[in-house]
Amino acid sequence: MHLSANKRATYALAELGQIALLIRDVGASALTFKISWRDLLYQIYFIGVKSQTVVLVTGAFTGMVLGAQTYFQFHKVKMDTATLAVVGVSLCDELGPVLTALMVAGRVGAAIAAEIGTMRVTEQIDALRTLATHPVDYLVVPRIGASFIALPLLTMEAIALGIGASYLVGVELLGIDPVYSWDNMLHFTHDVDLAIGLTKAFIYGGIIALIGCHRGLTCGLGAEGVGRATTEAVVYASITILITNFFLTLALSRLLGQ
Amino acid sequence: MIEARQLQKSFDGQKVLDDVGFRIENGESVAIIGRSGGGKSVLLKHLIGLMKPDSGEVLIDGENIELMNERQLLRVRRNFGMVFQGAALFDSMTVAENVAFGLRRHEHLTEAEIAKRVAATLEVVDLPGIENKNPAELSGGMKKRVGLARAIIYEPQIVLYDEPTTGLDPIVSDSIDKLIIRVRDHLKVTSIVVTHDMRTARRVSNRVLMLHDKRIYASGAPEEFFASQDPVVRQFVDGVADP
Numbered sequence: 478m479h480l481s482a483n484k485r486a487t488y489a490l491a492e493l494g495q496i497a498l499l500i501r502d503v504g505a506s507a508l509t510f511k512i513s514w515r516d517l518l519y520q521i522y523f524i525g526v527k528s529q530t531v532v533l534v535t536g537a538f539t540g541m542v543l544g545a546q547t548y549f550q551f552h553k554v555k556m557d558t559a560t561l562a563v564v565g566v567s568l569c570d571e572l573g574p575v576l577t578a579l580m581v582a583g584r585v586g587a588a589i590a591a592e593i594g595t596m597r598v599t600e601q602i603d604a605l606r607t608l609a610t611h612p613v614d615y616l617v618v619p620r621i622g623a624s625f626i627a628l629p630l631l632t633m634e635a636i637a638l639g640i641g642a643s644y645l646v647g648v649e650l651l652g653i654d655p656v657y658s659w660d661n662m663l664h665f666t667h668d669v670d671l672a673i674g675l676t677k678a679f680i681y682g683g684i685i686a687l688i689g690c691h692r693g694l695t696c697g698l699g700a701e702g703v704g705r706a707t708t709e710a711v712v713y714a715s716i717t718i719l720i721t722n723f724f725l726t727l728a729l730s731r732l733l734g735q
Numbered sequence: 736m737i738e739a740r741q742l743q744k745s746f747d748g749q750k751v752l753d754d755v756g757f758r759i760e761n762g763e764s765v766a767i768i769g770r771s772g773g774g775k776s777v778l779l780k781h782l783i784g785l786m787k788p789d790s791g792e793v794l795i796d797g798e799n800i801e802l803m804n805e806r807q808l809l810r811v812r813r814n815f816g817m818v819f820q821g822a823a824l825f826d827s828m829t830v831a832e833n834v835a836f837g838l839r840r841h842e843h844l845t846e847a848e849i850a851k852r853v854a855a856t857l858e859v860v861d862l863p864g865i866e867n868k869n870p871a872e873l874s875g876g877m878k879k880r881v882g883l884a885r886a887i888i889y890e891p892q893i894v895l896y897d898e899p900t901t902g903l904d905p906i907v908s909d910s911i912d913k914l915i916i917r918v919r920d921h922l923k924v925t926s927i928v929v930t931h932d933m934r935t936a937r938r939v940s941n942r943v944l945m946l947h948d949k950r951i952y953a954s955g956a957p958e959e960f961f962a963s964q965d966p967v968v969r970q971f972v973d974g975v976a977d978p
Contacts, residue, residue, distance in 0.1 A: 502805075545932075600820075604825070606784075608836055
């Protein structure tokens with residue numbers, strides 16, 4: 478039992494070390510400015526454009542549920558017109574970036590790990606290396622770069638659609654006063670809330686792509702190895718996002734003076 | 736010139752290479768033979784820095800590649816081309832994109848020049864006009880030829896072949912052998928062929944190294960090697976199982 482715990486700790490430390498080395502390699506590669514713009518654009522399309530449906534549906538229905546639930550509680554104390562303000566702040570600060578990141582981790586993190594993992598088990602990554610191409614330059618940097626760009630944009634879409642959907646539910650379905658509601662939302666939702674949300678989205682973008690690439694590059698042999706890497710990419714990215722979110726909330730609120 | 740000195744490699748405590756050493760001169764064509772699972776492919780991967788030995792060193796033109804990091808190795812690998820056992824073609828790319836990969840990454844050529852070089856190289860491997868096919872549409876022999884085209888398009892000095900004829904019928908194997916000889920003679924490259932196909936070893940090499948029991952057991956010119964009366968060599972060459 479003691480040995481097993483030791484082994485687990487050693488394994489976890491080794492994994493962290495590998496991720497640190499991967500971050501160093503990504504930094505070194507980015508500094509050479511040998512980025513393939515074609516690959517970067519394709520990855521932005523794959524991560525950003527192709528994730529829109531799932532992210533927009535998530536944003537809209539989260540906004541609607543949040544709006545309805547907030548209204549049900551606030552209606553008891555005659556604060557109906559504060560509903561949209563709560564929705565705005567919640568979506569900008571927390572739900573927008575976190576739910577977007579979790580949805581993208583499920584779709585993109587898994588796809589990245591599966592693609593790179595398959596390349597590893599079929600020796601395509603070795604082939605890249607024999608063709609004098611660093612796998613980090615060719616596979617990792619475009620995906621991380623694209624993820625950094627795509628996540629804040631997707632998050633903005635999710636927030637906007639969530640607020641819009643919440644407005645429709647509140648005003649059209651539940652009968653909240655539209656002018657006071659909208660004015661309250663603008664009054665209580667500040668630029669800093671959006672800045673916090675987008676900073677978080679940017680960081681989550683890096684986490685999703687980094688973990689997906691790492692799991693793919695280090696996956697075990699065979700179909701089982703690829704399957705495990707894919708699952709781990711989603712699980713590790715999701716857990717990392719949720720844990721990081723707590724610390725980012727504290728740090729960014731203090732830094733940006735909320 | 737490629738030189739391996741006292742290479743040792745283990746996987747999970749099981750030794751695969753033990754004190755392996757040899758020297759291959761420029762322009763030589765060497766076949767490395769040995770039983771399946773005997774460490775031939777592992778040895779080949781050490782020569783291009785895809786694997787690091789537990790101890791020992793590999794020198795390419797006098798440079799010790801064991802002291803280099805992955806980025807420094809990229810410079811050395813520009814002199815190499817490698818054909819993989821399973822071809823290892825990039826399955827998300829067409830044949831033309833696969834073959835042009837090295838050119839696009841390392842040479843500043845126009846699209847027209849790249850297309851011309853790709854067509855010419857596919858001609859060399861007897862596969863003209865298949866630029867737009869996907870790797871999934873190709874047979875095993877065709878994949879290996881495309882892999883060879885990808886390896887030689889930027890005219891490397893050394894070409895490594897990992898089991899080039901494994902899994903192919905005798906006629907396709909014969910055509911791959913001829914192709915290896917053609918590439919060797921036309922491009923004046925150093926060829927290192929890992930194989931357990933005796934006919935390939937006899938035809939494409941001017942020296943045979945036998946890896947047995949984790950080390951280089953025997954070495955010599957093909958005619959001398961295949962006439963050897965050493966029982967271990969004889970057993971392998973004649974393909975006789977242990978009693």
